[in-house]
Amino acid sequence: MEKQVERFKLELPSKRREQDAMDFLHEFMEANTVIHGSGGLDYVESYDEWLKKLEEDRTRKPTEQRVPAETYFLVRESGNKIVGVISIRKVLNKALWNFGGNIGYSIRPSERRKGYNKINLFLALCVCKNRGIEAVLIGCEKRNIASAKSIRALGGKLIYEYMDEELGYEIQNYVIDVRHALDKYGDTYAPMMLEYPA
Numbered sequence: 001m002e003k004q005v006e007r008f009k010l011e012l013p014s015k016r017r018e019q020d021a022m023d024f025l026h027e028f029m030e031a032n033t034v035i036h037g038s039g040g041l042d043y044v045e046s047y048d049e050w051l052k053k054l055e056e057d058r059t060r061k062p063t064e065q066r067v068p069a070e071t072y073f074l075v076r077e078s079g080n081k082i083v084g085v086i087s088i089r090k091v092l093n094k095a096l097w098n099f100g101g102n103i104g105y106s107i108r109p110s111e112r113r114k115g116y117n118k119i120n121l122f123l124a125l126c127v128c129k130n131r132g133i134e135a136v137l138i139g140c141e142k143r144n145i146a147s148a149k150s151i152r153a154l155g156g157k158l159i160y161e162y163m164d165e166e167l168g169y170e171i172q173n174y175v176i177d178v179r180h181a182l183d184k185y186g187d188t189y190a191p192m193m194l195e196y197p198a
């Protein structure tokens with residue numbers, strides 16, 4: 001029998017997802033691993049506070065300290081399960097130009113190495129296109145092979161790398177041409193999309 005293709009969507013976090021989000025977060029805590037691209041789910045006092053912060057992030061005027069951002073859950077159709085998270089910073093400040101860039105993401109530890117971050121990033125690029133963002137900068141620790149491969153799989157070009165003496169590790173900065181990536185990889189990822197991001 002032909003294998004069913006898994007389908008995914010980006011979903012704005014809401015109150016009704018509170019329990020699922022807590023399960024998602026606990027999985028990272030139990031694995032003692034960091035969560036990137038959650039807009040602070042791991043450090044806020046409560047889920048309600050996080051929802052409030054995400055709303056502020058979405059509408060914020062950019063400053064050197066804070067920039068506007070949109071954070072989504074990556075939800076898999078089967079089981080209606082949160083499998084990842086992704087945050088899109090719509091404007092960059094000086095610090096983000098240096099490291100971090102426009103997009104941060106994580107896939108929950110039990111769902112890694114299934115290609116999910118590639119569809120996560122593809123869906124985020126669709127959001128970028130909708131917002132008029134033509135190119136995205138994505139920073140990555142050089143030793144984070146899974147992240148670097150995700151970026152390269154969507155056409156990311158390494159533009160520079162450097163040793164960050166303060167952090168103590170090498171940083172790579174990649175650029176993805178949004179329209180080019182969507183054109184080139186659309187046929188691959190369209191069957192995996194449950195809905196086109198708003």
Ligand SMILES: CC(C)(COP(=O)(O)OP(=O)(O)OC[C@H]1O[C@@H](n2cnc3c(N)ncnc32)[C@H](O)[C@@H]1OP(=O)(O)O)[C@@H](O)C(=O)NCCC(=O)NCCS
Nearest residue numbers: 036104105106107112113114115116117118146147149153
């Ligand atoms: C980075 C991360 C999001 C990757 O998620 P993932 O769903 O496992 O990635 P995918 O399955 O889509 O794999 C992407 C590519 O990386 C490769 N890959 C994944 N995990 C790997 C690993 N541990 N070692 C080597 N390659 C790996 C895959 O084979 C794939 O390569 P391909 O395109 O050649 O097939 C995930 O490891 C994670 O959440 N890490 C913690 C948070 C983080 O580091 N975020 C990035 C900083 S913003």
